[in-house]
Amino acid sequence: MERDMRVAAVVLDMDGLMLDTEPLYKAAWQQAAAELGYELDDLSYLNLVGRSTHDSERELLRNFGRSFPVAEFRSRWSAVWRLRVEHTGIPLKPGLLEFLSFVEGQQLPIAVATSSDRDYTDFSLRHAGLLQRFSIVVTGDQVANGKPAPDIYVEAARRLGVEPSQCAALEDSDAGIVAASRAGMLPFLIPDLKPPSEEATSAAFRVLRSLHEAQHCIFMLLTDGQCSDSHRSRPL
Missing domain, CATH: 3.40.50.1000 (HAD superfamily/HAD-like)
Known part of the structure; x- marks a missing residue:
């Protein structure tokens, strides 16, 4: 009852x-990672869904190692994401x-x-x-x-x-x-x-x-x- x-x-x-927005974020994050020489596959991305930017970046460092350029990654995916949003809307x-x-x-x-x-x-x-x-x-x-x-x-x-x-x-x-x-x-x-x-x-x-x-x-x-x-x- x-x-x-x-x-x-x-x-x-x-x-x-x-x-x-999740498909937009996924495309932007994967593109930014690829530009930096890393592969962020679909499963790895899905494990970040719903988490804060800080927690997601911590997880990326665990996955890719301490040499992963977090600040550059953030700058790249943000630029890609904003451009996509401005072009296609949400x-x-x-x-x-x-x-x-x-x-x-x-x-x-x-x-x-x-x-x-x-x-x-x-x-x-x-x-x-x-x-x-x-x-x-x-x-x-x-x-x-x-x-x-x-x-x-x-x-x-x-x-x-x-x-x-x-x-x-x-x-x-x-x-x-x-x-x-x-x-x-x-x-x-x-x-x-x-x-x-x-x-x-x-x-x-x-x-x-x-x-x-x-x-x-x-x-x-x-x-x-x-x-x-x-x-x-x-x-x-």
Whole structure:
């Protein structure tokens, strides 16, 4: 039996959840690595998804050795990524605008909690036409520990003025969903590029296929205090 759960706020990840940016990041990171004489294969990249820039760079140093030119790599991938974004724009995930309108219509406060640094976050949201839509944005460089540590979600709840247990958190990555769960939020997992790990699946309240399904589930929580459907839920 599920406990009664009424959502009082919504916290959203950005890359891979709201914005379809992960393919852009992957292409930029792989191109930059190749230009420096390193091969960053798909699996190695996917293991970095959802983590802060600092943590990702630490992982690259572990993989490639201490001689890996982190600063040059960062400069190169950033330039490639920005050029791609300025040329192609940033596509939104299906159902995002409808989901945001639904949340706003329910008068639920909303925040963004992303592992990206503030500069990249503002750049992404601006090019996606969403920057003015969010007044609370917590980024990876604003907290001591990145995902999967709970810091970023704890800070989002603090800024919202809502207890973490009353926040629905939407994520696409293993690190993100574990972070939201550790913060005590109600975590919804919508996988993007990488199939979820067993740990991520166990941490999720629901594993969903789309933002449309998330909207339906949150609507049910708001009206009935439950989200009873065919999707897997963790014991509560």
